[in-house]
Amino acid sequence: MHWAYRIAEKLIARHPDRETFVCASGISPSGSVHIGNFREVVTTFFVVKALQNLGKKTRFIFSWDDFDRFRKVPKNVDPSFKQYIGMPYSEIPCPYGCHSSYADHFEKEFELSLLQFGIVPEFIYQSEAYKSKRYNTNILKALKERKQIYDIVIGYKTAEPGGDEREEYYPVNVYCEACRKDIVHIMGFENNLLSYVCTCSHSNVLDVKEATNIKLNWKIDWPMRWMVEDVVFEPGGRDHSSATGSYRVSMDIASKIFNHQAPLYEPYDFIGIKGTGEKMSSSSGNNITPGELLNIYTPEVILFMFAKYQPSAAFHIGLDDDVVRNYTEFERYRESGAKQMNEDIITALALSVETLKNSARPTFSQVASILPLVNFNKDVLKNVLKKMGEDYSSDLIKEVGNQAEFWIRNWVPKKVISVNTTKNVPYYQNLNAIEQEWIKEFIKVLQVSTDSEHMMTDIYAICNNEDSKIKRNNQKTLFRIIYQLVLNTNSGPRIPILVHSVGKEKLVSLLDFDK
DSSP states (O other), rough: HHHHHHHHHHHHOOOTOSSEEEEEEEOOOOOSHHHHHHHHHHHHHHHHHHHHHTEEEEEEEEEEEESOOOOOOOTTTOOOGGGGGTTBBGGGGOTSSSSSSSHHHHHHHHHHHHHHTTTOOEEHHHHHHTTTTTTHHHHHHHHHHHHHHHHHHHTSSSSSTTTTTTTTSEEEEHHHHHHHOSOOOEEEEETTEEEEEEEEOOOOEEETTTTTSSSEOOOHHHHHHHHTTTEEEEEGGGOHHHHHHHHHHHHHHHHHHHHOOOOOOEEEEEEETTTOOOOTTTTTTTOOOHHHTTTTTTTHHHHHHTTTTTOOOOOOEEOOOOHEEEEHHHHHHHHTTTOOOOOHHHHHHHHSSSOOOOOOOEEEEEEEEHHGGGTTTTHHHHHHHHTTTTTOOHHHHHHHHHHHHHHHHHHHHGOOOOOOOOOOOOHHHHOHHHHHHHHHHHHHHHHHOOOOHHHHHHHHTOOOOOOOOHHHHHHHHHHHHHHHHSSSSSSSOOOHHHHHHHHHHHHHHHOOOOO
């Protein structure tokens, strides 16, 4: 059984009489949301789809934790933004001057990319929720039971508490009304009034029931929202999933403070960028966003990459030749329908696309191999494919061509090859007599062949040998010689693609050294 259905059926068994299953995810807009964070929302998305397919009503919520404090300036943001550290993301200016705030910029960036995946959750902006006083009753409850909360939190720590630590513990952050930073010292709480003094010298006494500048600390905020939204499922990173991690602490607080059963929790592992061995991070700049990945992959291929792995399995996204391998795998499964696939792969495909029926689309590897040969001209690409018996719309050719071109130019520039303009005489003269004869025979095959299948049969026969190992080596040598004489490189596209892309006349002009 696929993991999304395993979770969905567990939820149904756990809540047999529930009418609506509330599934949640959330991210802090500390910078561009990377593809590792994307696992947070896509895990919930797949579980929601599984529940719906099992006939259940769902509510899919996504919380933007934009009332969190700004902790660190990301690499792609001007260093001058250090002045805003300690303020809520929703109150910091947009670093690029195009949105209403820092939070709004990165939220809209991610929301637009989610639309391309067909992921449309109900967005909850926590800055708005806190400032609307929606949580004030729960904030007041947490302050009144702050010592009990302290006992729960400290029970998960190995360090011994200080003498007055319990008395001075407050499970909230306060944003100063003067400087809007949370660098305050809480002086006391009594009769629903919270007094504080800020390092900027401002001080005040807040009526907690009316305050709009108090936020619960993370491990209290999370279970409080589970209770408010009646959440039954939410995934979380493995860093929250240890025996002393955020989920365990929050689960206890949900039960003992808010009298609410914690939701079913599914830990997910991290996504890496192949070759770095580092965890992706919005602040470090070591990241790839879903929007950037969509420059190369279709939404379906990306979703399939996530759906086929258990959430607990870490994997790396490579942008080298892995791109061709990922596309080829997906295209092979789509073409085969339900044949030669296990149940999990069939389900992963169904969760990633609307139908398993193969749509008419040129293969990515084929397009990527042709484009450099035609100087990335999409109209010529269309004509080459048509000669090969594959006719596609101009819009589809442009879509696939743009993705392949972006990948080649930005991630594998070594594939930017071009057809030689003159004969490579020195290289040809260094060939032995047998190899030169192979090229002459190859020209003859080009001139008489009518289709790719027969052409390849005739080409393989050029350097035939009774010893299969010698025959294979001869064929590899012949292809390498052709690529050198035509492209000035040791490798290239499949020979039929080379022939259709370059044209027989041009190929003969580069290979015929008797003229």
